[in-house]
Structure formats: structure tokens, C-alpha cells
Amino acid sequence: MIGKLTGTLADKNPPQVLLECHGVGYEVDVPMSTFYNLPGVGDKVSLLTHFVVREDAQVLYGFGTAGEREAFRQLIRISGVGPRTALSVLSGMSVSDIAQAVTAQDSARLTKVPGIGKKTAERLLLELKGRIGADLGPAAPGGVSDAQADILQALLALGYNEREAGAALKALPPGVGVSEGIKSALKALAR
Template sequence: MIGRLSGILLEKNPPQLLIDCNGVGYEVSVPMSTFYNLPALGEKVVLLTHLAVREDAHLLYGFGSAEERNVYKQLIKITGVGARMALAILSGMSVSDLAQAITLQEAGRLTRVPGIGKKTAERLLLELKGKLGADLGAGLLVSDSASDILNALLALGYSDKEALQASKQIPAGSGVSEGIKLALKALSKG
């Protein structure tokens, strides 16, 4: 298995790259988040990779960070999410945004990514809950009660933006019913 490439960047045609590694040119597909952080043509590049072996092809995917590669591997394990869709997800939102969407169970943020419908978004939320949010959400300490408060505000008809803004003003450790009351007070003032 090819786990890492280090070489000279020869071509950039989103999402494809051509990297020369000691005379061998590797074609690598990368998410746009990695693509935007690439050096200029002719310069050295190092990518972590994932090799996908299919019946009709061997495809190499590259990532700028271990975190990105780990999320990609989690995504392709989900039924209905292939390599291209996983790249689209990582191109459409950062790893931390994805972790936050999973932690807060926000299907609406996922459906904004081209190719992700409501059913796929719900499947992602269900299958990644506890995995992605727990691994990557360390900086995002969001409790189950905060998620419940946010979902209650969304159910009451508030937009994602309004609900998130109000839920950020709730003191940590507030119970669900107390948190909803505080959030509604904050929303009525705004």
C-alpha cells in the first residue's frame, strides 16, 4: 500500500495532481482543501495517501494532513459514499466544520455540499455520530444537552444561524429545559 508520496509537483488540474517521485509520475486526486495549500509547480510536495484498489483501476488519493486522510477513510466506509463523494465532502467543508456538523447533527450543512442529498446527509450524521465528532471535536466541547437545545430551536422554526448563535450564549452545563429558556430569551432580545 502506498501511504505517503514525496516528490516534485509537475501538474495541477483540480482535483488531479501529477507528482514525480524519483522518475515515476503518480496521478493523485486531492480534495480542494489540500489543493489550495499546494506549493507552486516544480516545487517539492509531501502528501499522505490512500490507495483504492478496484476491479477496473488502482486510484491514489492524497491529503495534506493525517486528520483529513482519517476523515476520508471514515467517509468511504459509509454505504452510498464512494471515493468521489468523500472528496466532494472534504472539498466542500473543512474537517472541523464536518466534525461540528456531525456533533450538532446538522443535516442542512451537509446538504450544501454538491451531490449530498437529505438521505445521504442523514446517513452520514447517523453513522459518524460519536466517531467523527468525538475524534475531531475535542476543541469543540459540545454536550448532548447542547445538541438537544439546538435541535429544539431548529424544530421551533429558527434558522441554523439563529439557533447556533443563541446556543453559544448558553452557559456550559445548563440542562436542556433551562438552556432552551435561555436561548429563547436571547433570541427574543435579538
């Protein structure tokens, strides 16, 4: 099982990226939420992965956060939901949006995702209820401090999407406090 890849980003062609790791190029399908947060071609990147083996193919799916990967794994456990549909859901909604939709049992939010109809949305909500919770809430990028995770949570609660909040978090100086970090991030996002 391949759980994580770290290497050089060789090519970006949505929704697929080519990640070169020690001379081996891995084609990895990623949700758009991960794709938007990738660095430029030639830069180093690390992705958490989920490896799917089928009779006709072997496909590697990559995620920027543990929360995205866990949401993907929860989605593909549902009967009738394959990896492509799960990737589509994660491309159309953030992990926190999925968690909120499940908590509120709001099928209208899920039907806005291309390829998800009313019946599929209702089945997703029914199946995910009880399986989704704090573990699928917004996940902080790997290797961040508790303060940075709190800042990220605050920005997401204020309505910023994961990409905007993540970019603001990267711009903060290391070791910044929660309240000062939130103020600085909000100033950066206001520009």
C-alpha cells in the same frame, strides 16, 4: 499500500495533481482543501495517501493533513459513500466543519455540498456519530510544534478556514509563542 508520497509537483489540474517521485509520476486525486494549499509546480511537496483498488481501476487519493485522510477513510466506510463522494464532502467542508456538523447533527450544512442530498446527509450524520470526534478535529500540518498547533486551533475557532489559517501559520517565525503567534497571525490575516 502507498501511505505517503514526497516528490516534485509536476502538474496541477483540479482535482488531480501529478507528483514526480524519483522518476515515477503518480496521478493523485486531492480534495480542494489540499489543492489550495499546494505549492507551485516544480516545488517539493509531501502528501499522505489512500490507495483504492477496484476491479476496473487503481486510484490514489492524497491529503495535506492526517485529519483529512482520516475523515476520508471514515466517510468511505459508510455504505453508499464512495471515494468520489468523500472527496466532494472534503472539498466542500473543512474537517472541523464536518466534525461540528456531526456533533450538532446539522444535515443542512452537509446538503450544501454538491451531490449530497437530504437523505445522504442524514445517513452520513447517523453513521459518523460516535466515530467522529477529537481525532477528526482540525489537524495541524505535519511536523509543527505544539504551539503552532494551538495557534492553528485558535485561528480555526475564530472562523478562519484551514487554508487561511495554514498560510498565516507558515508566515510565523519558528519557535514563536502561542499568544504572540496568534497576534501576529491575526495581523497578517487582517491585511
